[in-house]
Amino acid sequence: MTGWSQALTTHPAAATETATFTGNRGLQLEEKLLFEQDSPGHCGVDLPEPPPHRSRLGGLERQRPIGLPGLSEPQVVRHFTRLSQKNYAIDSGFYPLGSCTMKHNPRLNEKLARLPGFADLHPLQPQSTTQGALELIDTLAHWLRTLTGMPAMALSPAAGAHGELCGMMAIRAALTARGDPRQRILVPESAHGTNPATAATCGYAIEPIPNNPRGRVDLGALKAKLAPDVAALMLTNPNTCGLFEDEILEIAEAVHAAGAFFYCDGANFNAIVGRVRPADLGIDALHLNLHKTFSTPHGGGGPGSGPVALAASLAPHAPLPWIVHGEGGRALIEHAAKGPEGGPATNSIGRLKGFHGQIGMFVRALAYMMSHGADGLRQVAEDAVLNANYLRVRLQGALSLSYPGTCMHEVLFDDRFLKDTGVTTLDFAKAMIDEGFHPMTMYFPLVVHGALLIEPTETESKAALDQFADTVNALAARTKTDAAGFHAAPRLTPRRRLDETAAARKPVLRWQPELSKQEAAE
């Protein structure tokens, strides 16, 4: 078949009042794959004729077509504009994803990251031509050291999980250096999945620690597991239940007394920035997510940046490269002096990433921090915590609050309020979509049943929070009477509930010309 609609004549919606000739629904425009819009030979870029030359491709000239479609610039612009309109974004609405810190992304930051002096700078230029970039990195490190209170920053990690890897490798290197190989990492059951995955990547075995009834690490259980072969504790603070680990000083003391290191997942730093310095909590290593606390955009999944703050005991094991101050300005150290031929240096864990770090993210984060200043950053934490607690009291009547009392930047509910309604957490989330909200984080953390984790961030107004709370409360009331309506949600999105089981049973991970023809024939 031809035309716009994927399968207008066959799908059940064709029978409903929303059916249209095109398959479009007003502003919801159907859009085929790029590959289905091919005009062979067409091109959206005008390039000059190559100058005459003698080919030096060594006989490896490509013999066959690649299979890329040809489109003009207007077609490409329309294609991606239409695709963009099928996305929800923080720019368009409230995005209360717990553990993700979906805050406003200032456009000044985008503008500055695109200055040719930053964006159009090659990492291998002579260092005399990149002094401003080294100053930027150095300045960012200074802000982050001051906010964390920790003496060293490793800036190259590309994301939170990469920062974890950096921190855990530094710990392993420090233990190796002192001739004290240890085998196990303690990880609370409420941890992000990246924590155990990272520890395993470093060759460690993982030992889970239970939470206490107050949603914090069970100190007794932790102490019982702190054997001489424990290398480190990986703890998120504030934790993934949105709670501050109020026994954290005792935890740090116990971990250190056992000769282990204290790694902190700083994904939730937004709750405490400017009010608490991780160094004052006894933490040895902590990663920060610049794409959470420091407002660099998530971009539909990345890129991020995960600098790691290191205590003095771990600083010698920081990854390459790093910056030093010399006579001629700043210099980038790309090779550690010591170390076996070709291998990582004795002290540094080595290089973690292709080049010097996510510079584009550094520009954005520094612009954000300078905009807020010391005063504004403290206000960020306060408003983030205020907003979450406001939602807690606005919602605790209708939803089931998992742990009573004050929360930090996010608030955790579970699915007890859905008992006997026939509605699941997933259904509830999908119904929120029809109301124009991005759902909260669902089914995480794993320590409560059917979790709903809500993180409003500081960039939402009271009016936005009130509208959200009113909606959630109304939906919660509706669960008692309209389970079928929840099962059918969402009804108003470009696509209704998508079949993830079918996708995983018979994976189709790319467009294939044959498959497309086959579908068209059906």
Add this chain to the structure above:
Amino acid sequence: MRYLPLTPGDRRQMLAAIGVGSIDDLFSDVPKSARLDGLVDLPLAQGELAVERALSQMAAKNVAAGSAPFFIGGGVYRHHVPAAVDHLIQRGEFLTSYTPYQPELAQGTLQSLFEFQTQVALLTGMEVANASLYDGATACAEAVAMAHRVTRRGKAVLSGALHPHYREVCQTYAQFSGLQVEALKPTPGVADPIDLDNETACVVVQYPDFFGELRDCSALAARCHQAGALLVVVVTEIVSLGAVKSPGEMGADIVAGEGQALGNALNFGGPHLGLFAAREQHVRQMPGRLAGQTVDADGRRGWVLTLSAREQHIRRERATSNICTNSGLCALAFTIHLALLGEAGLTRLAELNHATACNLADRLETVPGVSVLNRSYFNEFTVRLPKPAAPIVDELAEFGVLGGVPLSRFYPGRDDLANLLLVAATETATEDDIEQFAHALAEVLR
């Protein structure tokens, strides 16, 4: 403060609704000794104008690549990015959306990832590709780890002509995992002596290699397969695949690449774009996210993230990788740039790069004492200078020419490589740029 919507009045009302007297009460779980009473020692808030001025001053201390004749590659390539690319990726719906875990609210991101995966698979000649990793170097380390899982063997052999940073990242990742990494000695212009045994999980080669040379790896692929090992092919200049045979055609099992060259700026080294493609039979051992096709409740085609049971948020310590955040927006830029180019545009762009590099090589060889080492190359090659390359590059910078990277920057202990210079030319280099480079080189060598 411009980013904070709450007014003092809102704050008072909200504290009252919560039932606490002050904001400090909400931080009462923080141990007293760890509470900061005052502000940290950093400057106070500033307006847009002041911040823009301060950061612009820093940017102005750098020499932007576009402001000088520019011939640096080494894994990061300066291409012209069409204006539409940056316009489209800055649409808020792309820029400020999260990972597409709620597919009904993220069909745009998911469809573009499906298109990205298809483009990467087509370019590399592989069956499946993921939705991106951090960069080429980490993709390479992930490929080595995946080969280890697939073959259950413990040794990876890295070609000496693999990008030295990629080699270092592989070594960093492997140092605590129990995997043995055997890195061969870098010898520009000479093929690696690769030995395979029954503990070899994979051989990693770069194509075109770090020194720019193009080598057919079909025979190596066959040897690997015979020995039960996988061949990992690393591509750091993805535009090259517009001109030369794909790694898949030559028998690669995994392709780990850097996609920065399409759609993305140099960014002083990041963010860049890790590409990862493999044979379908190994898809469940792949790292990173995968977008897949499915249908919705009305039977209409749509997209979701799939095979998630491989990933850390489900599999935790048994995940194929710890990666979560990837390079989504860089992947989108790649996809848009490649959509604009299409088959004809990429082919032309690759030819243009090759032609420019050929002409640069010919011109540089007219400079007394300068010779090109390569027999073959795409848009980058190694030249031998009559004296150490590092000071020459610094002197060229003083002449206003960014003239390549001295190999000593990567191999500081290797005196035999001190006179070698890695030089790249893309479509952005004009005849005049080439002339200025050759002229300046002749001057500084004089």
Add this chain to the structure above:
Amino acid sequence: MPTLRFTKDHEWIRQDGDTAVIGITDYAQQQLGDIVYVELPAVGTQVEAGKEAAVVESAKAASEVYAPVSGEVVAVNEAIAGDPAKVNADPLGEGWFLTVKLADPKALDGLMDEAAYQKFVAEQG
């Protein structure tokens, strides 16, 4: 008369002479949801009681299937690898995972019978 026994990890095992068939229980398939993938061991593999024998995945979860007893894998159910929905539809029948030759014919003695398992599941809530 074959003996049917259950584990606390929600596997079942049915012994017939010196071999036994192993699968996951109805409760396990319900908890996992729609199963999308099953990874089975190769025939001839030695499995060890309490250690991983297979892997089962749904779209949102993954779980190891532990061998309730030690022995050598003598058959695996290729049909569920091709059509994992069979595990949801008939977990104790067509949805079986593997057959082992028992290292110890009395190995099932310590496991729960059906009544004990039902009681155990009820206690799980």
